[in-house]
Amino acid sequence: MPLQFAERLNKVETSAIRELFKLLGKPGIISFAGGFPDPAMFDVEGLKEASGNVLNEEPGPALQYGATEGYQPLRDQLSTFMATKGSTVAPHELIVTTGSQQALDLIGKTMISPGDKVIVEGPTFLATIQCFRLYGAELISAPIDAHGVKTDELETLIAQHKPKFVYLIPTFGNPSGAMLSLERRKKVLELAVKYDTLIVEDDPYGDLYFDAPPPPSLLALTDTVPGSRDLLAHCGTLSKVLSPGLRIGWLIAQPALLANAVMCKQFSDAHTSTFAQATASQYLKCGRMPSTLVHVRQVYAERAKAMGDALKRELGDAVAFERPRGGLFFWVRLTGAKGGIKDAGELARRAIEKGVAFVPGAPFYAENPDLATLRLSFATADVAKIEEGIARLGQALNS
Template sequence: MQFASRLDNVETSAIRELFKLLGTPGIISFAGGFPDSAMFDVEGLKEASAKALDEEPGGALQYGATEGYEPLRSQLSAFMKTKGVDVDPSGLIVTTGSQQALDLLGKTMISPGDKVIVEGPTFLATIQCFRLYGAQLISAPIDAHGVKTDELEKLIAEHKPKFVYLIPTFGNPSGAMLSLERRKKVLELAVKYQTLVVED
C-alpha cells in the first residue's frame, strides 16, 4: 500500500512501544506519564455522567459545536479571568486532550520547512506530530528552571521560528519548572520578536 509521503520518515512511536509494557503483569511502569488510577474520581464521574444524562440527554449525546460545549467554554472563560487572562468564550476551543490541540496547531500553523523551537528534551509525541507537518525542530537548552531564556533569545533571533513550543510546568520528560523570572522573559521575547509562544 502506498501511504502518503508525509509518513515516509515516520518511525514507530517510542511512546507506543513504552506503553506496551503497561499491560505486563507485575510491572509498575514509569514509562508513560500515567497518573495513579487510584486517584481517578470514579464516584464523582459517575454522578456527573448520570446528572448530564438525566438533565440534558440530547445535549450529552448529540453532535455538538466543533468549538466545544458552550456552557463549558463560558466556565473556562470565567476560570481564566480568575487567573488574570481576559478571554471571551468565543476565543476558546475545547479539544479532546492536549494532543488534539497539538495536532490542530501543526495543521494550521506549520508549513513544510517551517522552523519551530522546542525545549531539548521535549515531549516525544509533540516531536512526531510537528514533524508530520514538515517542521524543522530546533532545540533550546534547558536546566531545572526550564528553558534558558538567553539561549532561547539567540535561537529566536537566528531562526525566526514559526512559533516556540514550551512545557513550562512539569516539563515532559524533564520535570523542569520554568521560573517566574524566565516566564516574564519569555513574554518579553514574544513581544520583542513578535513570536507566537505555545504553552502546553
C-alpha cells in the same frame, strides 16, 4: 503492489514509549514508564453524579451533534476555571478540543508548512516532536535547566532561525519536570513581542504542584507584557487532573488562529464528544474540582518524595537529578560514577530483566539526544512499589 503511503510518514516513527509498553506484560513488573495519572485518583463518584445530571437535565443537547467550537456550557465553565488560575478568558476566546493533544495537532495543521522552523525545548514532549515533524517542521532544540528554557540562548535561536513558533511546557515539563522561573516567563513574552514570534504554551501539569503554587502561566502574564496576548497560544486539559478518558482539552489563542483551528477540526472529528463535554461541564459546575486537586497533589507529592529519597538511597552518586516541585516525572541523568554505565537504553534492557521499566531519555530530544538521560514517572505506583522498583533499578545498574 505495496501501498504507496504519504511521504510525510517518512519523517516520523512509532513512539519509543509505545514500543516499550509491549515489553510490560511480564508478571510482577513495576512500571515507571507511562505518563498516565493514577486511576485511583479519578473522582468516580463525582463523575457519576455529573453524568447522571447530564442525562436528567440536558439529554437532548448532550447526545446530539454539537458545535465544533465546543459545548457552550463547558466553554463557560472553562472560562471560570481559567479565572481561578489568574487568566481572564472569555468563552469565545477558547475552543474545546479532544484532549490537549488535538490542540497541538491543530496548531501544527494551521501553522506549519513543510520546511518551517519550530523551536522546542530539549528535551520535550515526544508526541509533539512527532506531530510537528509529520507536518514538515524542522525542529530546533533550545537548551533547558531546572528553571526551564534558557532564555538568553532561546533569544539567540529565535534571532538566527526566525521560527514559525516556539513550543514550551513552562510548568513541570514532560519529561524534564522543570519549572520556568517567573523572570524567564516574562522574558519569553518579551521575546515574543520583540521578534513577533508566536509562543505555544502547553500546560497539562500546572495544577499538580506539591507545595507552593508555580508562577502564573504565560497566559496569565500576558497582561503584564503589552502586545504579547495575540502572540500566545495556550493549550490546557482535564486529562491529568480529572480523567484522560473524557478527552477534554482546550485551545486559547487569537481569533484568526482559532478560526483556522475550528475549520481544521471540522475536517477531523466535527466536534469533541458532546456527552463528555456536558459531563465535564457539570463536574466543574458542581464545585468538586478544588477538593479533587488537593487530594491529587497530596498523593503525588508523597510519591515524588519517596522516589527522590529512594534514588538517593539506592543509586547514590550514579545518578543526578532535581527534585520536581510538581507534575508526574523525575528526569534523571546517569553520571557513570564508580564505573557505572551511562547508556540509559542499556540500563532499560537490564531493568526489564530485573522487573522494572522506565523510558530512556533520547527520544525526547528533537536533536542531539543525551543518551545518559531517563524519565521516571511516580504517578501510578504507590510508595511501597516505588521503593521496590527503585531498588530493582539499583540492582540493574550494578548488574
